[in-house]
Amino acid sequence: MNLYIEVYIKVQNVPSEASLRHLTNYGKKKHPLEVILGSSLGSLFLLIGIFVLLFWKKENADEAEEYDLDHVAGMPTRYSYHDLQASTENFSKELGRGGFGTVFEGALIDGTKVAVKRLDGLSQIKKSFLAEVETIGSIHHFNLVRLIGFCAEKSHMLLVYEYMSNGSLDRWVFQKNPEMLLDWHHRKKIILDIAKGLTYLHEGCRQKIVHLDIKSQNILLDENFNAKVSDFGLSKLVDRDQSQVVTAMRGTPGYMAPEWLTSVITEKVDVYSFGVVLLEILCGRRNFDRSQSEEAMHLLELFKKKIEEDQLLDLVDKNSEDMQSNGVEVVNMMRVAAWCLHNDYTKRPSMSMVDKFLEGVVNIELDLDYFFSNPPLPNTILGVDNQEVHVATTTSLIASILSGPR
Template identity: 50%
Template sequence: MAVRGISLTLHLLFLLRLLLLLPVITTQSQTILNITNRCPYTVWPAAFPVGGGRRLQPGKTWTLKVPYATRGGSVWARTGCSFDGKGHGSCQTGDCQGLLTCKGDGQPPYTSAQFSLNQYNNNSFFGISLYQGFNVPMEFLPMPVKGQGGPGCRKGPHCGANITSQCPSELKAPGGCNSACTVFQEQNNYMYCCERNCESNKYSAFFVRMCPEAISYSSDAATDTSFSCPFDTDYQVIFCPPVNLTSSPPSPPNSADLRPLRKGPSIGTSVSVAIAGAIGLIIVTFIFFIIRRRGTRRHHEMTDEEAEFDQLQGTPMRFTFQQLEAATEQFKDKLGEGGFGSVFEGQLGEERIAVKRLDRAGQGKREFLAEVQTIGSIHHINLVRLFGFCAEKSHRLLVYEYMPKGSLDRWIYGRHENSAPPLEWRVRCKIIADIAKGLSYLHEDCMKRIAHLDVKPQNILLDDDFNAKLSDFGLCKLIDRDMSQVVTRMRGTPGYLAPEWLTSQITEKADVYSFGVVVMEIVSGRKNLDTSLSEESIHLITLLEEKVKNNHLEDLIDKSSNDMQAHEQDVIQMMKLAMWCLQIDCKGRPKMSEVVKVLEGTMDAESNIDHNFVTTNEPNFGIAGNVNSSAPPVASDVSGPR
C-alpha cells in the first residue's frame, strides 16, 4: 500500500505543476480527444477524471469529449482486460479497481497522456508520462486550432519505441515494464532514488533514452518535457503510432528531343523520317514504361517490407536513417565489415553503439528479418544486445550494444594487428565457457530451438573484461521441439561447417561442431584454415586427427604463450572436449548444456569417441525423425525463458 500511495503522489506531480496557476473554469465548451488504436491487438483506453471506458479494437477511434471545466486529466491504454456485462473485471496493465469506467488512476505499469486546460491565459499543457512504467507506445499530438490567430502549438510528444520488448528483466511485469522508481525504493527517499545515485538510475536512464520527449524522474531528464497549445485546441492520442516513412517514386527518364526535320529532300525521305520518329517514340515510351514499372514495383516491395516490420510484435526500437546517420557522424568510424555490410561506431545519448549497415539494397533481406526478430526478442548475458533497427526505403541497419574489445579473431590470431600479449589460459577458458552458455541458451532454453549456424571467432565479440557474446544471427534457423532437424540451403563459413551440411538436414548439433572448431582455434592460437603454413598443416582439424592418433596433442598448444605451455595438461583436456564436439555423427556430439557442465567440472567429457573429424564422403550422419522446412522466426517462438 505504501508503494501505491507513493506512486499516486508521483502521478499527481505533473498535474500539480500545471494546475497551480489555473483558475476554476465555468464554460460549458469542450475539448475533443480522438483516441486511436493502431496496435495489432485490442486495448481498453481509460480516461480520468472525465470518465468513459470501452473496448477499442485495432484501427478503431474513440472520440472523447472533455469539458473545459476539467482542469486536468489523463488517458492511458489498458491491456489484457476482461469485463463482464456490468463493467467489472480486471486488466494486466493500467487496471483501475477492476472497473471499465475508471473513477481513479490506474495501477502501474502504464503510460499516460496527461493534459491541463487553462481558459484564463488561453494556454493548455499536455505531455506523456513514463514514470508509472510502460505499457504500449504512444503519441500525443495537437489537432489544428479551431479559431483564427493566437499562438501556435509546440509539436506534442512521441514515444514510438516499444520499450516493453526491451525491458530489463528486473523491471518486467505482466503486459508491461515497471518504473525503476517503483521497483527500487530507498525507504522514505522515494523521489530521490530516481534523482540521485542509486540502483534505479541505470534503469531510469533506459526510459529516458528510449522516449526522450516523455516525463521520467531520472537524473538524466533535465529538460522540461511538458508541451503547450492555445486553449481552443483539440488533440489526438495514438496507441502504437506508425513510423513516418516517405518514399519518392522514381523519376522518369528524360525523353529524347525529337525535333521534326525542317525540310526533306523528298516525300519518301519525309515518310521514312516520320516512321523512324514514330518507332523511336514507341521505343522511348516502352523503355520509360519498363523503368517506371520496375521503379513502382521496387517501391511497392520496399513499402511491403516496411509494413512487414510494422506488424512484428516484440521487436526492438525502430530508428530513422537520419537518426543513425547523426549517431555515427555520417558513418565516420568503421569498426569492421562482414559478408552483408559494414559496422560503424556511434553514440546514442549516453550509450555507445555499433551500427551494422547493409551495403547493397535488397541483399540479405531474409537475414535482416531473421536477425531483427530473433535477437530482438531474446536476452542473455552471452548474446549481443540488439537495441534497434532501421528499415527505411533501401536502408537496412541494425543497432547493437558496443563491444570495446572487438571480435575474438583479433585476439587469437592475427597478432600483428594487436600489440597486446597473448591471452592467458584463464581468459581463454572464460571465453570458451561464455560461448558455450550462449549456445546452450539458444538450443535449450528458448521456446523453439535456435540454431545459430555461423559460429566462428568473427561472430564472437568481447567487452572490456573479455566477457564473450555471440553476435550476427542473420543465418539462424528455428527448429520446433517436435522436429529433429530442418531442411535448409547450405549456409555458414567454410572451415566451420559440420559434415551433415552435405545432406542439408540440419540440427542445432551443427553449432556444436562449429564450437569444437572454435575451441581448437582458441587453444592453438591459429586459424582453422591457414594457407600460409605447409601443406600438411593448412587444415587444423585434419592436423588434430593426426596428432591425437600419434599421441602428440601438445604440439597444437599455442606456442606464443608461455602461460598456455604451463597449463599443458589442462589444455589437452580442453582439446578432448573439442574432439567430442567434432564427431562426424551428430548423435555422438554432446548437447551444449553438457559442454557447460564439463567446463564447470560437474561432469566428464566422453572418452569413447571416434578420432576421425572430417569426411569427404556422404556417410550416415545420424539423421532420423521428422524433418521440417525452416521458416523465418516469429517473436513469440523465441521469447522463451530468459
C-alpha cells in the same frame, strides 16, 4: 472529291482543318515510317504504364512492411538514417568488415557507445532483413550480443548493436604479442560463455535457432572479456518436431560440418563449429594457416595426427607461458573439442551437455580414438582461407515463438 468534302462539312456542321486533312488523305497508304513510329510509341506508353503500376505497388508494399514493424510489440528502437549518420560521424570510424557489410563505432544522444552495422547491396532481401530485425530484437541472453535498434529507409539498412570494446575473439587468440595474449583462466571463461549462448539458441527458445556461422570472428568480447555470440545473418529456425532440415549450404569453410555435403542439417552443425573454435582457442592459431608447414596448415588434420601419436601437448599455444604451464588441463579440454568434431553428427553432444561438462556438473569419459575412428574430414568442407560461402535466403524467425530473458 471536293464536292464530297463540302457535303461532309455541311452535314457535320463542324468546319475543321484536321477533318479536311484527314479526308483529303483518305484512301492514301500510310508511310511505313509512320506505322513503325506509331506502333513503337504505343508499346512505349504501355511499358511506362506497367512500370508505374509495379513501382506504385512496390512502394505501397514497402510502406506496409515498415508500418508492420512499427506496430510489433517488443521491437528494438527504430532510427532514421540521418540519426545514425550523425551518431557515427558519417560512418568515419570502421570497426570491422564482413560478408554482409561494414561495422562502425558510434554514440547515441545519451552518450551510449554502439556498433552500427551498415548492410551493403542487400536491397533484394529486404524482407529477410526486416524479419531478422524483429527476431533478434526479441532474443535476450547475456551471452548473445544485444540488438539495440535498426534503420530501414528505402535502400538504407542498418543494425545497431551494443558496443563490445574488446572486439572479436580472433583479435586475441591468434596473437603473437605477449601483452595481448589471453591466459588460461580467460580462455576457459570464454569457452563456457560461447557454450551458454549456443545452449540458449538451441534449447532456450520455443523453437531451435541454428546459428550456422559460428567462428572466431563472430564471437565478441566486452570490457570484462565476457564472450557473446553475434551475427545472426545466416541463422535458421528448426521446429522441435523436426529432427533435421534441408537447406542450401551456408557458412564459412573451415568451420562447416561434413554433413553440409548432403544439405541435411541439425543444430549439431553449430556444435561442430564450436569444436573448431574451441581448438583455435586452445592452440592459439587459425584452423587454416598458410604460415605453417604444408602438413600443419589444416588444424583439424594436425589434431587427428597428434591424437594418433599421443602428442597433443604439442598443440597447446606455444606463445603463452600460462597455457603451457596448464598443458594437462588444456589437453583435457581438447577431448571436448574432439567430442564436438565427431564426423557422425548423431555422436556429437548437445551444447547443453557441453555446458554441463565444462561446469563440472557431469563427468564423461572421452575416448579420443573413438571420436576420430572415421576417415579424415573432406577438403571441400575444410576450405581455404576461410572464404564465406554464398548465402541462401535466411529463414525468418517469428518473435512470438521465442522465450523471454533467461
